[in-house]
Amino acid sequence: MTENLFIGYIDRPTFLHHLSGSTKLIGFISFSIIGMVTFDTRFLLGILIMSLVLFHYAQIRYREVALIVKVIIAFAALNLIMVYVFGPGYGMQIYGTKHLILGNSQHYFNLSWEELFYLFNLLLKYVFAVPLALIFLLTTNPSEFAASLNKIGISYRISYAFEIALRYIPTVQRDYRTISLAQQARGYEMSKTAPLMQRAKGAVQILLPLIFTSLERIETISQAMALRRFGQQHKRTWYMARPFKTADYLSLIVIAVWLILGIYLFKVNNGRFWNPFK
Amino acid sequence: MKKKTDSIQSVVATGIGAAIIFVLMKFVAIPTGIPNTQVNVAEGFLPLLAAIYGPITAGLAIFIGHALNDFVTYGSPWWTWVIVDGLVGVAFGFLKNKLQIQAGALSVAKLVWFNIYQVIVNFIGWVLLAPTGDILIYHEPAGKVYIQGLTTWVVNSLSVAIIGTILLVLYSRTRTKHGSLKKED
Numbered sequence: 507m508t509e510n511l512f513i514g515y516i517d518r519p520t521f522l523h524h525l526s527g528s529t530k531l532i533g534f535i536s537f538s539i540i541g542m543v544t545f546d547t548r549f550l551l552g553i554l555i556m557s558l559v560l561f562h563y564a565q566i567r568y569r570e571v572a573l574i575v576k577v578i579i580a581f582a583a584l585n586l587i588m589v590y591v592f593g594p595g596y597g598m599q600i601y602g603t604k605h606l607i608l609g610n611s612q613h614y615f616n617l618s619w620e621e622l623f624y625l626f627n628l629l630l631k632y633v634f635a636v637p638l639a640l641i642f643l644l645t646t647n648p649s650e651f652a653a654s655l656n657k658i659g660i661s662y663r664i665s666y667a668f669e670i671a672l673r674y675i676p677t678v679q680r681d682y683r684t685i686s687l688a689q690q691a692r693g694y695e696m697s698k699t700a701p702l703m704q705r706a707k708g709a710v711q712i713l714l715p716l717i718f719t720s721l722e723r724i725e726t727i728s729q730a731m732a733l734r735r736f737g738q739q740h741k742r743t744w745y746m747a748r749p750f751k752t753a754d755y756l757s758l759i760v761i762a763v764w765l766i767l768g769i770y771l772f773k774v775n776n777g778r779f780w781n782p783f784k
Numbered sequence: 785m786k787k788k789t790d791s792i793q794s795v796v797a798t799g800i801g802a803a804i805i806f807v808l809m810k811f812v813a814i815p816t817g818i819p820n821t822q823v824n825v826a827e828g829f830l831p832l833l834a835a836i837y838g839p840i841t842a843g844l845a846i847f848i849g850h851a852l853n854d855f856v857t858y859g860s861p862w863w864t865w866v867i868v869d870g871l872v873g874v875a876f877g878f879l880k881n882k883l884q885i886q887a888g889a890l891s892v893a894k895l896v897w898f899n900i901y902q903v904i905v906n907f908i909g910w911v912l913l914a915p916t917g918d919i920l921i922y923h924e925p926a927g928k929v930y931i932q933g934l935t936t937w938v939v940n941s942l943s944v945a946i947i948g949t950i951l952l953v954l955y956s957r958t959r960t961k962h963g964s965l966k967k968e969d
Contacts, residue, residue: 593925670799
C-alpha cells in the first residue's frame with residue numbers, strides 16, 4: 507500500500523534531477539495556472555508535447571506511474587461524459603457556429619464538431635499537467651520541497667507545515683492501518699459489505715484513537731521544535747536548499763517565454779478561446 | 785513565551801492535520817452510490833481541528849491536504865475546490881471562541897448552533913463559490929458543476945453533522961470542565 511500510494515522520488519542522473527526544486531516548482535505552478543485559464547488548443551498541445559518530451563528525458567518508467575495514469579483516465583472520462591450530458595450544445599454556444607454531425611438543433615442530445623472540439627480542449631486541460639506533475643514528484647527530493655517553497659517567497663512557517671505533512675503522511679498512514687486492524691479484530695465491521703451507518707461508526711472508531719495519538723504527537727513535536735528554538739528568527743536556512751545554476755536560469759527563461767506566448771495568445775484570440783470554426 | 789509555543793504548535797498542527805486529512809481523503813471514503821461523490825471523512829475531522837487550533841491552522845491544513853491529495857491522485861490540483869475547501873476550514877476556525885472546546889463538555893445548544901452554521905458555510909462554499917469558480921476558470925457547463933456542487937454540499941454537511949459532531953462531543957468530554965474542582969471546606 508505504501509509503495510504504490512506515494513509514488514516517490516527516485517534518484518537518477520538526468521538533467522531534470524539536477525535542476526533545483528524551486529525551478530521545477532515555479533515551472534509547474536506557472537504552467538498549471540496558464541493552462542487552467544487558456545482554451546487555446548495549439549498552446550495546450552504545445553505544453554503537452556513539451557512535457558512528454560521532458561517525461562522521456564526524466565527516464566521515468568511506465569510501471570512506476572501506471573496506477574496514477576489509470577486513475578486520471580477514469581477521472582477524465584467520467585468528467586467528460588458528465589460535461590456532455592449536462593450541456594450537449596455548450597460547444598456551439600461557445601464557438602457561435604453550428605456544424606452538426608448527429609441529430610439536429612431541436613434535439614437536446616446532438617453532436618456537433620464544436621462540442622467535440624470543446625471536449626477535446628477539456629481533455630487536454632485535464633491531462634496536460636500530468637506529465638509535469640509526475641516529473642515533479644519523481645525527480646524532486648521531498649526534503650527539498652520546503653526549501654523550494656520558502657525560496658519562491660512563501661513564509662518558512664508555512665513551508666515547514668508542508669514539510670511536516672510530507673514527513674508524517676507515511677506515519678499517519680501506518681497508524682491508521684494498525685488501528686484499523688486492531689478495531690476490526692475487536693469486531694467493528696468496516697468492509698464494503700457493511701451497511702452505511704455501520705461503516706460510518708467504524709470510521710469514527712478508527713478516527714478517535716488516530717486523532718488522540720496525533721494530538722499527542724503534535725505536543726511532542728512542538729516541544730522538540732521549541733527546544734531547538736524554531737521561530738526565533740525571521741529567516742532560516744535550509745540544509746537541502748540548492749543554489750541556482752546556469753541550467754536553472756535557462757529553464758526559467760524557457761518558462762517565461764511560454765508564459766509570454768500564452769498571454770500573447772489571449773490578445774490574438776480576443777479572449778480565452780481559439781476558434782478554428784470562423 | 786506562551787505566544788511563541790502557540791505559534792510553533794499551530795505550525796505543527798497544520799502539518800500533522802494536513803497529513804491526517806490526506807490519509808483520510810485517500811483511504812476512508814464511504815461511497816454513497818452516486819458516482820464521483822463520497823462521504824468524505826476528512827470533512828468530518830475538519831471541525832475538530834478548527835475548534836482546537838483555530839482558522840489559520842484549519843484552513844491551511846485542509847488546503848495542503850487536499851492539494852497534495854489531488855496532486856498525487858489526479859496529477860494537478862483542482863484549484864477552485866482546493867481553495868474553497870481552505871475557506872471552509874477558515875470559516876470553521878471562527879468557531880473556536882464560540883465552542884470553547886477546551887472548557888469541557890459542549891451543551892446541546894452549542895451543538896445545534898454549530899450544525900446550523902456548518903450547513904450555511906458548506907452551502908456558501910460548495911453551492912455558491914466552487915461551481916461559480918469552475919464556470920469562470922474552467923469554463924464548464926453550469927448544469928454539471930452545480931449538480932456536483934449540490935451533491936458535495938449535501939454529502940459534506942452530512943459528514944460534518946454526523947462524524948464532526950460525534951468527534952467534537954467525544955473530544956470535549958475528555959477535557960476538564962472549567963470550575964469543576966472545588967476547594968474542600
